[in-house]
Structures are given as C-alpha cells and as structure tokens.
Amino acid sequence: MTEGARLSDGAVPVLAARGVSRLFGPNQVLFDVDFDLRPGEVHALIGENGAGKSTLMKILSGYLAPSFGGVEADGRPTVFASHREAEAQGVVLIHQEFNLAMPLTVEENIFLGRELRRGPFLRAAEMQEECRRLLARLDCDVDPRLRCRDLSAPERQMVEIAKALGRDARVLIMDEPTAVLTARETDLLLAQIDRLRAAGTAILYTSHKLDEVARIADRVTVLRDGARVASRPAAGFTEHAMAEAMVGRELSDLFPPKAAPQDEVVLSVRDLDVPGHARGASFELRRGEVLGFAGLVGAGRTELMEGLAGLRPASGEIRLFGRSVRPDDPRAMREAGLVYLTEDRKEKGLLLGFPLAENLTLLALEKFTRAGLRIDKPAEARALAQAVEDFAIAARDLRMTAGGLSGGNQQKLLLAKTLLAEPGVVIIDEPTRGVDIGAKAQIYAFIAALAAAGKSVIVVSSELPEVIGLAGRVIVMHRGRIAGALEGDAATENAIVRLAMGLDEKEPEPA
Structure with a gap:
C-alpha cells in the first residue's frame, strides 16, 4: 500500500x-x-x-x-x-x-x-x-x-x-x-x-x-x-x-496462433523515400503474412506507411501483386489492392457526426450506388447489419452516429469499413490504441483470421507485446531508416528496443 x-x-x-x-x-x-x-x-x-x-x-x-x-x-x-x-x-x-x-x-x-x-x-x-x-x-x-x-x-x-x-x-x-x-x-x-x-x-x-x-x-x-x-x-x-x-470470463492466451505465410510475395518495396520522414526503405510482404513494424515515436513508421498508401508524397519502386504501382493516389492504391487503416480513427478514420452505415460504406461506395447516382440504402443497411455481426460491434441503435460508439467499437467499425473495400494488403496502424482488453482480443482474432484467409497484413504498433504476439517478422525503424528485421524467437522486446535506439543497427538490406 x-x-x-x-x-x-x-x-x-x-x-x-x-x-x-x-x-x-x-x-x-x-x-x-x-x-x-x-x-x-x-x-x-x-x-x-x-x-x-x-x-x-x-x-x-x-x-x-x-x-x-x-x-x-x-x-x-x-x-x-x-x-x-x-x-x-x-x-x-x-x-x-x-x-x-x-x-x-x-x-x-x-x-x-x-x-x-x-x-x-x-x-x-x-x-x-x-x-x-x-x-x-x-x-x-x-x-x-x-x-x-x-x-x-x-x-x-x-x-x-x-x-x-x-x-x-x-x-x-x-x-x-x-x-x-x-x-x-x-x-x-x-x-x-x-x-x-x-x-x-x-x-x-x-x-x-x-x-x-x-x-x-x-x-x-x-x-x-x-x-x-x-x-x-x-x-x-x-x-x-x-x-x-x-x-467476466477467463482470458487465456490473448494472441491467437500465427498462421504460416505462403511463399508468394504480394508486395515488394525498394528504396521508398518519404521526404522528411523515411529514407531508403526496402522490404517484402508475403501472402498470408502478418508483418510487424516497430520503432520509437518519430522513427517514421506511420509516415512510411502513409507514403506507401499514397497519402504522402513518396518515391521508390513498389510492386503490388506483380504489377508496378506509383504511390501517388490513395484511391489508385486501394483499387490496386492496398488499404491503410489510420492510427487516428477520430480525426482521419471516421466521420463521427455521421451514421454508422455512411461510415461503413465510404471506401466502397461504388458497391452501393445505383447507376452511379443514388445510394442503395437497403443494401447499405444489410452491409451494416452484417458488419455488426461479423465484427461484434456493440451499437445500441444502428441509426446512431459513429461518435456515439465506444472507442473499441469505433475501432471495429473502422476495421469493417477498411475491409469492405476487399483489399489484398491491409496496413493497420496502432490497431488497439485506446481499446480495452476484451476488444483487443477480438481485434487480434480478426487480424489472425485475415492472414489465415490469405490476406497480407502490416501491423504498426508502439506496444511491443502486441507486435511480437501478432507478427511472424518484425521490422524495426530508427530515425527514418529500417534498422533491421527480426524473425521468430529472435523478435524479443530487448532486441527490438536495441534496434529502435540504433544500438544494433545494421546496413540496410531488403527485409
């Protein structure tokens, strides 16, 4: 005491x-x-x-x-x-x-x-x-x-x-x-x-x-x-x-088992620069893989991912599902199969004053328009009902606004919104920030299920147990550069912290 x-x-x-x-x-x-x-x-x-x-x-x-x-x-x-x-x-x-x-x-x-x-x-x-x-x-x-x-x-x-x-x-x-x-x-x-x-x-x-x-x-x-x-x-x-x-229940292992990724490389990044934030980033992502990105605040993780998703000016060589793409337009990247789930759900991810259905369908609006002119409201309502069931979103009224949801349920709505676009590669930045332990377990299960279904996931997290528990490989950034990559049992908190602080930094190489 x-x-x-x-x-x-x-x-x-x-x-x-x-x-x-x-x-x-x-x-x-x-x-x-x-x-x-x-x-x-x-x-x-x-x-x-x-x-x-x-x-x-x-x-x-x-x-x-x-x-x-x-x-x-x-x-x-x-x-x-x-x-x-x-x-x-x-x-x-x-x-x-x-x-x-x-x-x-x-x-x-x-x-x-x-x-x-x-x-x-x-x-x-x-x-x-x-x-x-x-x-x-x-x-x-x-x-x-x-x-x-x-x-x-x-x-x-x-x-x-x-x-x-x-x-x-x-x-x-x-x-x-x-x-x-x-x-x-x-x-x-x-x-x-x-x-x-x-x-x-x-x-x-x-x-x-x-x-x-x-x-x-x-x-x-x-x-x-x-x-x-x-x-x-x-x-x-x-x-x-x-x-x-x-x-109100026994919490066993918080993290689900990790699925083994396939051999196919779905995303290849070479020498990606995001001016003022990240330099010379090179890495690959395989089908069905959960790849972690760690580093200290200010290391450039979020900015690198925003550059990759077309949300910031960036240059470099990117191949997505075997095709060369330019990260200069988030809509083009989304149509090519890559989406980014922001770390800031309240300012950048959701329209808090708008209803749940309008938030859910925003990235995939073309699926819910008739002749490109009018929103198919019944289809939108069905999609929301399905998302509430699939992602365990606790909403007292499906007509409520997104701002009326708790933080964990807002995060699940943002995840549902992102996945409605049917991407092949999902970047999730700080997946459980401000989320309680029960919602964390659910979100971790969603991420593992995505990988098991053949989707490829990049998880950016400041919580080391989270990035280690979810990812088979962890890439660590230090001052805008990739300091190294750790895999399997080598991905310990101590090893990640040393790389994040620049103590064990190696020459950059494809991660």
Whole structure:
C-alpha cells in the first residue's frame, strides 16, 4: 500500500457517486453505481469500452447529471450545474478526447476563461511564464506561442495535463491520459501523479493499460456493463485478475496462433523515400503474412506507411501483386489492392457526426450506388447489419452516429469499413490504441483470421507485446531508416528496443 492510501484511510471522501444511474433515452448505461475518492489517493476506474467509465467521470465532473442517485462533495450532497461549477470547487476532468481550441496557442488554451488581467489588459508576460512553468513540471519544452493545431498528439495531451495542473485541482479525473504518450512521457506523468498524491490531491485514473494501473493505483474499481462488479485495494490485484473482472470470463492466451505465410510475395518495396520522414526503405510482404513494424515515436513508421498508401508524397519502386504501382493516389492504391487503416480513427478514420452505415460504406461506395447516382440504402443497411455481426460491434441503435460508439467499437467499425473495400494488403496502424482488453482480443482474432484467409497484413504498433504476439517478422525503424528485421524467437522486446535506439543497427538490406 502506498503512502497516499495510508493517509486516506478513514478520510471523508472528497468526491463520491452514490447509487448513480444514467439513461440516454431508453438506454441505461449506469446501474446504481457507488464510487468514492479520498484525499491523497489514486483510485483507478477500469472496464471494457462501453462499460460506463466515461459517463461516470462526466457525472462526477459536472458534464452530465445523473438520472438517479447523486454526487457528494466532502461528504455532503451536491449538484454541479455545469463543469465550470465543478472546476470552481476544484474538480477537473482531463478528457480522453482533446478539449483544446486548436486555432489558439498553447498559452491561450491553458488560460482560456481565466486570463490574468490588469484592468482591461492581459498580463501576457506573466501568463507565458506560468505556462512555461506548468509545462516544465511535465518536462515538456513546447513553445507556449505555438498553436495547438500544429502540435503532435502527445504534445497536445501534455498541454491538456498542464491546463489541469494550472487549476490547482483538489480532484483530478484522468480519462486515458497516456493513450498517445511515449513510454518516457508516461513515466513523467506517473511521477507527477505521485507528487500530486503526496500533496493530498485525489486522483481518479482510468486506463486500458493495466500495467499502469497496477503501478500507480491505491484502489481499483471495475465496471462491467454499467454496474460495479469489484472494488478493492490495488495491492495483490494482478493484471490478469483485473482483465478477467473487466470481461467476466477467463482470458487465456490473448494472441491467437500465427498462421504460416505462403511463399508468394504480394508486395515488394525498394528504396521508398518519404521526404522528411523515411529514407531508403526496402522490404517484402508475403501472402498470408502478418508483418510487424516497430520503432520509437518519430522513427517514421506511420509516415512510411502513409507514403506507401499514397497519402504522402513518396518515391521508390513498389510492386503490388506483380504489377508496378506509383504511390501517388490513395484511391489508385486501394483499387490496386492496398488499404491503410489510420492510427487516428477520430480525426482521419471516421466521420463521427455521421451514421454508422455512411461510415461503413465510404471506401466502397461504388458497391452501393445505383447507376452511379443514388445510394442503395437497403443494401447499405444489410452491409451494416452484417458488419455488426461479423465484427461484434456493440451499437445500441444502428441509426446512431459513429461518435456515439465506444472507442473499441469505433475501432471495429473502422476495421469493417477498411475491409469492405476487399483489399489484398491491409496496413493497420496502432490497431488497439485506446481499446480495452476484451476488444483487443477480438481485434487480434480478426487480424489472425485475415492472414489465415490469405490476406497480407502490416501491423504498426508502439506496444511491443502486441507486435511480437501478432507478427511472424518484425521490422524495426530508427530515425527514418529500417534498422533491421527480426524473425521468430529472435523478435524479443530487448532486441527490438536495441534496434529502435540504433544500438544494433545494421546496413540496410531488403527485409
């Protein structure tokens, strides 16, 4: 048990949910949930996508009202009329989805709504200095004058965290704060959480990364299908036991058996350059193979794949199914049999405000048009019903928008959308980012089934157990170049990390 947990034993909860239920129309997503946060502790809230975690966090932070039950602050019933009222009482939520005004600067975002003024004038120098101080606490050297739209996803997350730190929260609610962070950035954040806990801040922490939960939490509460199924001290609660509590069943081997690829080379890449990101990349992909790409953030993996798919300017020699192709048009590459499933499903993969059917058929729209003019809505509806069944997409209403799905179900919809184009080669970038353990197992099974059916798959992942568990071969990139390829038992985490850091880099050769 941590010092924070000892200090908080017996303390009056600083924030609590008492018998909270929540309905959205006829659909109930929370059922009589009790949850509390004590001063100076980290209380982890875990569960599968769709279990109700985000809804409970939004109720506790004033973004939603409970349908039944209530919220207590410092042991007394309270009603937050809005999130601003909750923030005024020291309760701050760091959203999983970025809640930044992208056209504004880092400084403007951090002080938005609470600008420092001297009369009618902004105290710009003071705000900039305070902004730098908050970012320095996270070892983040982003220029406060940069616009948030020009930042990387990890940098935006650090700005979100700095923004919350600047509000001197008594309660900090963190929704998947490390989903887009590197290992080093994650370590810095967890160290900051330790400091906040020692200072008496109560922290609600949710993450699909159960190793983080085991590392940082004092207590763990598990939600399943909107109900609390477990709540206990973190000490002795193993990652495996957490995962089983989340899904309600025994989780045996997470990764399915690897199918042996065929001899036929379906994709041959020679000296592919993506200006500013990747140089001289050469590799081959065989029919029925799952090929992994690993490397540190910034190594050029995503940019290389986007160049190969025609989404970025690129040059080099590419042969796809025996034909020479030019990667200068994503539609042409798709028609040639190669598709790319983006790492950023919310900004680049799905139209969150559009219905599920329209998202599903977007890449294969020609299959659902009559005389090239009108969408065949019944055919589109049948395709959606089939995709929901085939990919186990949990949707409360097939007429809902994609933004209403949980993260794991959005990822499965994106996978279904991509495969509806019937590609022979599928590039999947970060297949399970922000996805719970149950959905991960399903997605891994889908990938293995694709390979077994003769499709060829490239998996780009920052999670080393994932890339090792799925791929028969792993290509490792370092600073825009292929540093080496590992196969079979040689593909260990240690060997991949050494190549990714340039410690064992060999002369580039066809991988």
